[in-house]
Amino acid sequence: MEVKVKKKQRNLLLKSEVTKDYPWLNTLLLANEKFGVELVPDELKEEFINIVPFIIKQGSEEWKGNEDVLHPIEDMGHARKRCALCGTKNRYIHYIKNRLNGNTLNVGKDCVEEFADIDFLQNGKSRTELYKNARRIRKMSEINKKFNGIDLIIESWARIPARYDVIIPNSIEQPYFECGNLAKKYYDGYLDEKYSESIFKKIDVLLKQYYSFIQKMDDYQTSMINDKFVVTKAMMRWLRDKNFTEIIEKVKDEGKITTSTIQKMYESSFIKKISRDIVVILERLKLEVIKTDFENEYFVIKPEMYNGQIIIRCNFDKVVYFFGGLLFNEKSFANLDMKNLIRISELDDDKSIENLVEVMNDKKFSKIRISLHFDSFELNEVDITNITNGEVSVISLKLFVEQSKRFLLHATESERIKFEEYLLNLDVKKYTKDELRQAREQIGSISSRFGSLKDED
Numbered sequence: 001m002e003v004k005v006k007k008k009q010r011n012l013l014l015k016s017e018v019t020k021d022y023p024w025l026n027t028l029l030l031a032n033e034k035f036g037v038e039l040v041p042d043e044l045k046e047e048f049i050n051i052v053p054f055i056i057k058q059g060s061e062e063w064k065g066n067e068d069v070l071h072p073i074e075d076m077g078h079a080r081k082r083c084a085l086c087g088t089k090n091r092y093i094h095y096i097k098n099r100l101n102g103n104t105l106n107v108g109k110d111c112v113e114e115f116a117d118i119d120f121l122q123n124g125k126s127r128t129e130l131y132k133n134a135r136r137i138r139k140m141s142e143i144n145k146k147f148n149g150i151d152l153i154i155e156s157w158a159r160i161p162a163r164y165d166v167i168i169p170n171s172i173e174q175p176y177f178e179c180g181n182l183a184k185k186y187y188d189g190y191l192d193e194k195y196s197e198s199i200f201k202k203i204d205v206l207l208k209q210y211y212s213f214i215q216k217m218d219d220y221q222t223s224m225i226n227d228k229f230v231v232t233k234a235m236m237r238w239l240r241d242k243n244f245t246e247i248i249e250k251v252k253d254e255g256k257i258t259t260s261t262i263q264k265m266y267e268s269s270f271i272k273k274i275s276r277d278i279v280v281i282l283e284r285l286k287l288e289v290i291k292t293d294f295e296n297e298y299f300v301i302k303p304e305m306y307n308g309q310i311i312i313r314c315n316f317d318k319v320v321y322f323f324g325g326l327l328f329n330e331k332s333f334a335n336l337d338m339k340n341l342i343r344i345s346e347l348d349d350d351k352s353i354e355n356l357v358e359v360m361n362d363k364k365f366s367k368i369r370i371s372l373h374f375d376s377f378e379l380n381e382v383d384i385t386n387i388t389n390g391e392v393s394v395i396s397l398k399l400f401v402e403q404s405k406r407f408l409l410h411a412t413e414s415e416r417i418k419f420e421e422y423l424l425n426l427d428v429k430k431y432t433k434d435e436l437r438q439a440r441e442q443i444g445s446i447s448s449r450f451g452s453l454k455d456e457d
């Protein structure tokens with residue numbers, strides 16, 4: 001940040017008490033209406049950059065907390081008086097008073113507002129506080145001469161790890177923070193006159209550690225940035241959004257994604273990095289991954305069965321949860337086989353569902369016939385006809401698909417019979433073919449009058 005003294009600040013500082021501690025600054029103020037570091041002699045440049053912002057703040061606080069400033073106390077009529085800070089000609093004149101040295105300045109309406117802040121009227125610093133703060137700034141100037149920019153280092157210490165693109169693990173971050181707490185304690189203690197200059201030796205050691213920690217974090221980032229399993233800022237943000245506190249603690253401890261955290265890690269930038277590996281793993285089975293849909297977060301998969309007529313999709317979260325361990329050549333939560341894959345997948349499209357129904361009818365159920373009708377997908381309905389008596393049960397298509405997709409793989413005779421019995425004995429209304437046709441014709445005429453009736457769930 002560039003440090004500059006503006007005209008108003010200069011005029012105020014010339015009448016402020018704090019300035020007296022810095023004769024070199026007073027000389028510069030007298031010689032220049034406004035200036036930046038370029039006009040400061042070389043040997044004072046560092047002190048100017050480190051300390052002047054605090055002197056400016058202290059200067060303006062000396063003039064605050066004074067209720068008089070709220071009301072103009074002089075009306076010049078047709079005459080005008082120049083504001084002592086900005087030089088604007090004003091009819092109404094306010095006076096501000098320095099609470100340490102009693103100096104007064106006449107200022108205009110705009111400038112006075114900077115001093116009439118209601119918060120400051122209530123919380124204006126007491127004279128004791130102002131003196132104490134001035135001493136602090138003097139101390140700050142001393143310690144900055146010894147350690148250039150230390151105020152900024154102390155102030156930003158805790159925020160440094162968050163600036164990296166990768167998450168700095170606890171093993172580096174925690175000792176770094178401890179070091180920072182100690183440095184702040186010594187630094188503040190020195191400013192508050194709790195410690196003498198003898199504390200500089202300890203501060204010196206801590207600052208050397210600071211730079212070596214920074215180096216460590218730089219090196220860590222360089223070495224990890226291309227590691228697929230490194231935890232990035234984006235992943236950490238995602239973990240926080242998901243409220244995965246336990247995982248956050250683990251990755252901070254381990255520094256990267258491991259078998260113990262992979263199950264809950266499906267943030268999209270991470271999946272992008274490992275998607276090739278996942279495809280290779282899934283393709284150990286007889287299937288082809290035909291698409292990785294990052295937007296909807298699933299893999300689209302064509303198993304080698306039924307001439308590729310059944311397409312399934314498996315969500316990222318389920319893939320990493322059940323099979324993530326395989327990325328580390330470790331045991332996965334579920335065995336990677338077609339049965340488990342189908343169990344955690346959904347059928348991808350209507351065509352695949354139609355094909356599933358066909359497969360189910362081919363399974364030679366002896367007592368039922370499964371059929372879709374024109375609005376099956378829209379109404380989420382499938383008809384189960386009891387061949388023996390012609391009664392039809394209408395059930396949820398989604399539920400039916402979910403329960404019957406396992407029959408895509410080999411099933412035993414008893415499993416089939418059991419499922420057939422289950423479908424026949426569902427506690428739903430049974431229609432005759434005619435009743436059902438009439439009911440659907442009615443719905444058809446209603447929907448042609450009022451637009452289609454959609455049952456979206």
Ligand SMILES: [Zn+2]
Nearest residue numbers: 083086108111
């Ligand atoms: Zn002004």
